[in-house]
Amino acid sequence: MKVLAAGVGSGLIGETGTGCGVGLAWLASGACPEARLVSIERDAELAALAQELFAEVSAVTVVHGDWSQLQRYGPFHLLALDGGGQGKGSEPPLEPAGWLNQGGVVVLDDFTPMTDWPPTYDGHVDQARLHWLRHPNLLATEIRTEPGAATVLASFTG
Numbered sequence: 001m002k003v004l005a006a007g008v009g010s011g012l013i014g015e016t017g018t019g020c021g022v023g024l025a026w027l028a029s030g031a032c033p034e035a036r037l038v039s040i041e042r043d044a045e046l047a048a049l050a051q052e053l054f055a056e057v058s059a060v061t062v063v064h065g066d067w068s069q070l071q072r073y074g075p076f077h078l079l080a081l082d083g084g085g086q087g088k089g090s091e092p093p094l095e096p097a098g099w100l101n102q103g104g105v106v107v108l109d110d111f112t113p114m115t116d117w118p119p120t121y122d123g124h125v126d127q128a129r130l131h132w133l134r135h136p137n138l139l140a141t142e143i144r145t146e147p148g149a150a151t152v153l154a155s156f157t158g
């Protein structure tokens with residue numbers, strides 16, 4: 001996250017699912033001083049805690065709300081989907097147009113590493129992952145970050 005944030009330069013970074021702010025802290029620590037970061041969290045208590053945590057970091061804004069409301073702050077140069085928008089579970093994934101600048105990068109972690117094609121999850125074809133890996137407007141890849149965990153990175157081609 002830190003490396004990806006550094007690559008943004010003076011751009012805009014978004015995150016869904018602030019949680020306790022761990023990922024956001026990594027993003028903020030890697031980002032250039034001119035970069036701006038906006039993270040959204042639907043849990044009111046967690047959002048308030050994170051707002052307090054980042055109160056003195058002027059580059060960071062933490063918003064309380066559903067992930068879909070983050071779009072109004074974009075388009076982003078880097079978008080970390082950690083709490084909504086991934087398409088995991090029953091909700092549809094977000095569409096990169098309208099969320100990402102051209103060349104902007106979306107990052108999604110916590111996948112089980114792919115060992116076959118198409119990727120499967122829980123015995124079924126992993127449609128959420130395929131949305132990102134086969135999207136016609138994305139150049140995407142999956143990388144292993146631990147033996148048992150993988151991250152999808154995708155650049156928006158417009």
Ligand SMILES: C[S@@+](CC[C@H](N)C(=O)[O-])C[C@H]1O[C@@H](n2cnc3c(N)ncnc32)[C@H](O)[C@@H]1O
Binds near residue numbers: 021023042046
């Ligand atoms: C995996 S945790 C995030 C961890 C955090 N990014 C970190 O690095 O510590 C997922 C978070 O997403 C939040 N979340 C889940 N669904 C959400 C939604 N629809 N909109 C906004 N936040 C959501 C959860 O409340 C939870 O705090």
